[in-house]
Amino acid sequence: MAVATSSSQVLNNVEAVRATLYEALKNDDKVLILGEDVGNRGNVFLITKDFVKEFGTERIIDTPIAEASIVGIAVGMAMEGLRPIAEIQFADFIYPSFNQIVGEAAKTRYRSNGEYTCPMVIRTPYGGGVRGALSHSVSVEALFYHVPGLKIVVPSFPADVKGLLNAAIDDPDPVLFLEHKKTYRLIKGEVPDGHYVIPIGKADVKKEGSQLTVVSYGLYVHWALEAANQLESEGMSVEVIDLRSVRPMDRTAILQSVRKTRKLLIIHEDNKFGGIGAEISAMVAEEALFDLDAPIRRLAAPDVPAMGYAMPLEEAYMSSPAKMADAMREMVKF
């Protein structure tokens, strides 16, 4: 249980995002926020509640419902020296802005040979387990992590949210910042006071262990930790790595852990085919195949278009701490 101290406070993920955005707006008038319902409504999760009263409508911009230009206008602002934070209300709505992210933001520096840059953040809530149906529950990271020029952050703990969001706002390149909706109010944690930065591209070992490496990110880090603790009570030792960023990805941390435990289980909420786990599996097979004592395994969603609205359809799509514990046991005993 997280406890506040004289130099920290306990926040949930919504509060961590909100506090970090607030500080950024306070500290740098080049920072502005644009998106659907971010102003008067204060964002659908109330992340930017009352910001417009303090910072004004010029900095907290309620946009028309037009995702391609929300990102595209932010690209132009960034090229012209501002530090925009664009919000896509739900990750499921990001598709209309795909070209602006992949074809424009990620390539501005490259195509102009470094003459123009695109320092901007695109924040968006993603993920399931909240009865979000087809269009309020997707994971979009695999659609974007193929793209050089883009950075993708997927934090799961409030302290990481703050440090990584600060890093994203400071970053000279475009960053896609993915916030898991189910962790928003569910996950609380100690968050240090003051400004600090966690480097993008650095994973974090959330639990040390010796018999199996579990690599995950987002909500599933929390469930993987729950499962790993269960296994510990059964006498098995599992290491849990929170990727925190999926691009760039911390190859060193993954390989270091796998060479120690000699077994690798990758767990993600997104479906298996072409997912983040595919890249990690390939990398470990290329770099550390002869260090392994078991085949690499991926625990991921089934290869179907989405989780359904009806509870059985959502449950069948989502994993669970129990399912994760089963997979871990099999791997440890292999």
Added chain:
Amino acid sequence: MASIPTQVRKSLERHGLSDEQLKTIFRTMLLQRQLDNRGFQLNRQGKVPFALGSEGHEALQAGAAMAFARGKDILAPYYRDLGLSIGIGLTPYEIMLSIFARAADHNGGRQFPNHYSSKRAGLMSFSSILAAHIPHAVGAAYALKYRKESGRAVLVTFGDGTTSEGEWHESMNFAAVHKLPIVFLCENNLWAISTPLSLQMGQPNIYKRAEGYGMPGEQFDGFDPLATYDAVSRGMERARNGGGPTLLEGVCYRFLAHSTDDNDMTYRTREDVAERRKDDPVPRFENLLVESGVMTSEQVAAMKQDVLHETNEATDKAEAMPFPTADDLYKHVYEGAWEPWQ
């Protein structure tokens, strides 16, 4: 078919432009055509893999460039804006570096020809994806307004084809909501590669859409550089002084194929093109300048020689420059060094 407001002017309407400015416009038009043709020649000689033409857009681009305040305004162009780009300060050498894809090119030889970028000139980087640059221009205009930099404005250009894209609509709408300092300039050449205006839109007068967004709209003869200058300079002045956005539509024509990889005889006839050639803006403006006494025939001939000479020099100088190297492939992915997994 779109209404084409072309009419040969009997007398010179200066719109406040001096003789020197009129000559500058004419020289930009000549230089555009010469450089444009040079790209096609180099392609046919097998020296460059690709070139994009802009013949027919000279009057529109040289006139618009004269309304651009160098060192203040921002240009967000598209890939047919060779003349506009030299008109705001790119050099023929820079154009040829782009055509030859040399290392010293602004883009380091990464992009197709005519995809310029230059911070020095205030020319924003753009891709080949149509309309993707329009929200960028709007974002830049927002930055100008946000920083209260009055006296500056953004000029964003595009062809008729781009006006069918969603981002075009979204950008027009946002600019109108926030009364941003921007001029949307459509270079309507009546063709989206092979698709005529009649298959692109039910209302062929693009400028009329302005009313739907709540901004002024105006159409003018894009074969007339002075009508263009007049419309664009009024729009830019309005934008610089807090009057908000304007949609302008200059009607011109694309005399060449879309690119060196296109054969326009598959979708239009030589007669179609020849009919429009009768109004070719370059000889038309030349005649006007000579008839009105701004230039003599001898001065025109000397200027043409000078432009040819400058194009030849730029061609030779750029061709002699080195290509980027394989190492350059890895630069500018992110700030700092980038070591990909491989």
